[in-house]
Amino acid sequence: MELLNTLYVTLPDSRLRLDNATLRVEVEQETRLRVPLHHLQAVVCFGYIGFSGPLMHRLAEEGVALVLLDANGRFKARLEGGISGNVLLRQAQHQAVLDATRTLELARAVVAGKLKNQRHVLLRGAREAKAANDEVKLTRAALNVAGSIRALPGATSLEAVRGIEGEAARNYFSVLTLLVRPDLRDAFAMEGRSRRPPRDRMNALLSFFYSMWMNDCRSACEAAGLDPQIGFLHAVRPGRAALALDLMEEFRPLADRLALTLVNRGQVTERDFIEREGGAVLLEGDARKAVVIAYQERKQEALTHPLLAESIPLGVVPLVQARLLTKHIRGEAKQYVPFAMR
Template sequence: MGIHSITYCERLFFLEEVEGILLADQRVYEGRKLHEEIQVENSDIHRIETFEYTSEKLGLTGKVDRLQKRDGEWIPYEHKKGRSKTDGKVKTAWEPDLLQVVAYAMLIEEESGREIKEARVKYHYDNALVKIPITEELKKRVQDKIIRAKTLYEQIERPPVSSNYNLCLKCSLAPVCLPEENRIIDDKDYPAIRLFPPSRDKKVIHVMGYNSFIKKQGDTIVLEKEVEHQKVKETLPMNEIESVVIHGGAQISSQLINYLAYHNIPIHWFTGGGNYVGGLNFNTNNVKRKLRQYDAFKEKKFCLYLTQKVAIAKCESQIRYMLRSSRGKNKRTIQQEESIRKVRELIPEISKAESQDSIRGYEGIIAKYYFQYIPSILIDSVPKEMFPEGRSKRPPKDRFNAALSFLYHLLFRSVQQAIIAVGLEGSLSFFHSPRTGAEPLVLDLMELFRVPLCDIPLIGSINRLSWDIKEDFLVTKEKVWLSEQGRKKAIKIYESRLNDKWKHPVTNYSMTYYSLIELEVRLLEKEWSDKKGLFAKARLR
């Protein structure tokens, strides 16, 4: 029933009921557990029942926790895990709980044809039972909320963030709403409280090898693989899995595909060479989010503004890494100094650019200097075969570019999954054109993460001499790509980097790179659905 959420916060109602975004935090799970325990505890008491009612006249559907008959009168009960509201020395119901149980009374009246004179709310934290006389004034307040809800259903734009920050602290949808981030935009000195999760609590499962097979068995995933003519099995609980990635000739059972699809768990497929093929992703009831996105991206000036932000963020990360990687050395070479000088001169030009084509031109020149710089930061003991010869792709011509391209494909999957989780449309972009099978919005947002999530970890692993030039690569005259062993190594490097923590310079709280990707997608959406200002502010230190 949306009466509770619309009374608590109109923005929460809009996110849950209009956009269909539902997230469960610890409080939600504890509340569900309480209701389950109550049902079991009272399953043998026939005078207490649980009913679900629907009224087309009122436009309401609700499930009553308890309906108990006392002195010949039916009384609806609502159970809450938290504490009651204290008004002086009197314990009362909170407004959302009050109107929710009154709405139940109205539903029961219509269903039974009998007047409901009283409703009750039981607060289990302080063991308070609040009795509520059903009055016409309370019914009118419920009807006003119903009218307001119908108005919100018709609009495209989200209601503003609540001015009462205490409501946000206990809201399960705070990671979607990002109320504290809105307050940072209004007041740069605002001491924001972290409401966005710092890390992920589930795993990405990568399945590799033509003799690998993954299937469903009960509530677990079973991975079978033949190693030296013997079958090896590995079992993982379903509730620990965020997504499944199938590489090359690895196989997945149709029963598992069905299960993952039913539970909205994404599945991705990569070629044996590491190219992203496609995936099953799930995101429903997000039409209004996509309409807002479409309207925003129709504006050329707005698209240019976003393109400048992304390009500057990427290029500033590149030059900061160039400077950082040569810090502490006796002296930079003339070529290094020249590359740094050129990049420094070009970055300010991006903010002056009057077209996206101009920005592409500046980006291309900066990338050329950046990739020319990379060999100079590889240590002397690195095999010459691991040195890049500029940037080559489709196909990569050397081992460095083969590994880098594979990492970029892994990044593509991560960004795409975040876009889907947020509910944006990957085919609607502000910068890249939809010329290939790759969704252009994914390519737009990848620019923010190429340096910290792919370039830096790869260069670090090369300097640690982690790569075997023979066993990790397959080399031909036309191209170079990673072997199965090389892909496993790259996945380990990438997944490890995703779990590294990093402090956002604007929000001023730490999170893993995995969480940062989703945060940036949500901050992008804020650029047109709420307030501008925080998107693409993150920089490599």
């Protein structure tokens, strides 16, 4: 599929060839797609995709990046010619981070995207609630999160933005257990969010999902040519992929929904966790494999991107969002629009 001047090749056993000034995608020697090279800024390939030598040389000459990801979307390599816009993009990114106004605007956008998606999760839960008391509590929490969203434009510092995010998180996680089946709530009870280490089963499951989303968002930053270490909402620290954490924020509620689905369907049970000395709770080995499979299956599901109005797999959305972020950083888009759940 072609989105934002980027070709995403997801079909296994595809082979890419050069046909005059056109890239041709073949599967089992059958042509599936032709794209003029002058339409492209990047070609992103998932898994083992074949390339012809002439095509790779031509992409380098034309300044079209070739990005290699594994089948799960993990970043492997980015191949570019001698003249690359990548350094200019990263220079623009570093300059944007030093601009307090732009940093604040992007931080607000990142948090707004996360909070809107959290509100969506709560409102959906309220609609599906079987008990009237649960519906009231979930609706009230959603209203509180909506109040936090309204407060964001008035936040004049990163500390204020982070404070609003923290207050919304407390409201959100205080009722998240109400989205668990009543007969499973004791086993998956949580008192707020606990991270390092997680102190209960639900927090352990959420942390596992968040780590997978984090890897995908870091891959998306790398694939787009961005520096994953230099973020806007998250402070820069050695060894911390701050921009990947920024990009990941809007996807956390999607991870929450999948975690709740697995628990409510009985695909993850209380027996799938172990408790270590000191109170840390971890997902055990066999259950990890099942959760990874569920995550990969979820990423294959198609959805309509609200900004592009095109149907794409969920697993491609972080790559699209990273590309939208590059357009904003370069000044090609007035603002960054985070992904919104529907």
